[in-house]
Amino acid sequence: MTHEHSNLMNTKEQEILDQATEKLALLTGVTIKTLRAGVAQPDKESDAEIEICSAKNKVHFAVEIKNELRNKKLLPVQRQTGAANLLVAQYIPKPLKQELKSINYNYLDAAGNCFIQTPELFIYINDQQVTETRVPAEGKLWKTAGLKFLFAILTQPELLNYPYRQIAEEADIALGNVGGLLGELKKEGYVLDGGQNKGLFIGHKGRLINRWAEAYRATLRPKILAGNFRFIDKDQVHHWDQLDTNQFKWGGENAGALLTNFLHPEKFTIYTREPKTVLMKKLRLVPDLNGNIEILEQFWKDKEPGIHTPTVPALLAYAELITSFDSRNQETAERIKMEYID
Structure with missing residues (x-):
């Protein structure tokens, strides 16, 4: 299997993609090539593109990567790019897998369980044991302090332009965490700079809210x-x-x-x-x-x-x-x- 890595993809997302595709290749004998990994703006393109090659066909997939997915409402939008869509996740609960299969939504988890159906390719694996393990996101943004920080700025976006001490007080986190968390948020493309007139503001708010909701359920709650x-x-x-x-x-x-x-x-x-x-x-x-x-x-x-x-x-x-x-x-x-x- 060939991988061409990009430094724009979150390291943990790359790990999820590598683990899932390597397991699928091992179970089925297909060859999987990573064509592109990582984009600069979360809402503009898929997280990666891969090609799955069977003995007879090659199929191009636009891939969305998630640590875990617990709800059909939070499914990534199916993109009309000419490529087939594929959700790759570390963990997907069994009831949700059944729902995804019923609506013909392609998925692949880290254990190799999958439902992949295109005119040229069909793979369905549902017998691989998987444990509910979660890959922690890089840094602290998706851990306890980061989730409290995100909740504060999502409910009070004006905090982004306040002194770090006030942000820490409102989020009820240590002052030393604020700079690093803000840096991670900027790196992931969720905080943008509007210059002197607008200052810092939240970008891609809908996607950030849904990521926070999933992480809150799994980590903080x-x-x-x-x-x-x-x-x-x-x-x-x-x-x-x-x-x-x-x-x-x-x-x-x-x-x-x-x-x-x-x-x-x-x-x-x-x-x-x-x-x-x-x-x-x-x-x-x-x-x-x-x-x-x-x-x-x-x-x-x-x-x-x-x-x-x-x-x-x-x-x-x-x-x-x-x-x-x-x-x-x-x-x-x-x-x-x-x-x-x-």
């Missing part, structure tokens, strides 16, 4: 989850919206219901700065590993500390709903994005 619980009074699930929210905020399906009046929540998500024992007493909760109530630590600072809002910021509600497997949650997420984010 598990670290701030305090546990699962249930109401002692089972009837409380029917009156959840009447609870006093002074010590917490509703996230997930509850936030979706309050922001759009479209969703009836089945899972209850609470973000708080209080110890969980305080909320357990206040809301009359008991621990339950299978409970439908989650308590998570609030990781951001309120934009207006003196004004209480009953829901988390719209960006966080969107992220939680769009990365779920429930189609109604995803539809609610799109409504939130349209009304509060776009």
Whole structure:
């Protein structure tokens, strides 16, 4: 297999592409050549182009690369370039693979599992064992501090032109992290410089939001989850919206219901700065590993500390709903994005 590397591609994306294509070649005997890897502007072209050569045919693919993909709503757009489209990912959950196959969406994961169908080529592999391993992104941008930093600037874009100390305070991260995170964001093409009049601003915002949503679900959310619980009074699930929210905020399906009046929540998500024992007493909760109530630590600072809002910021509600497997949650997420984010 031939690779012609470009320094424009993220190193970890190159690793994902190499691992997946090498495994596919080993399993099938095809030859795979990397024609191009990396582009300067994330929204303009595919991440790479490859050629898969079987005994009879050669097929040119435009490739989009992801660490993991959890939701059909976050699928890369199929590009009309003359080449076939192929999604290459480190990890894709089984239910999503089935969905992708049902809509004839070509994919390949790091274990070699794939659905690739063109007029000249058909490969379907679904028996390779894969573990949910995630390749960490280069640097700190897609780790905990970076995700908090991204959340701050996505909800308050003006921060990009503020002193580093103020950015650190708003994002609740160490001051020493800000310069490096901002540098990584510029390198990936998500922060652009508009000169003296406009200053720094976010570029390719929609793609950045979706990348943040995926990374939040995979990396930050598990670290701030305090546990699962249930109401002692089972009837409380029917009156959840009447609870006093002074010590917490509703996230997930509850936030979706309050922001759009479209969703009836089945899972209850609470973000708080209080110890969980305080909320357990206040809301009359008991621990339950299978409970439908989650308590998570609030990781951001309120934009207006003196004004209480009953829901988390719209960006966080969107992220939680769009990365779920429930189609109604995803539809609610799109409504939130349209009304509060776009």
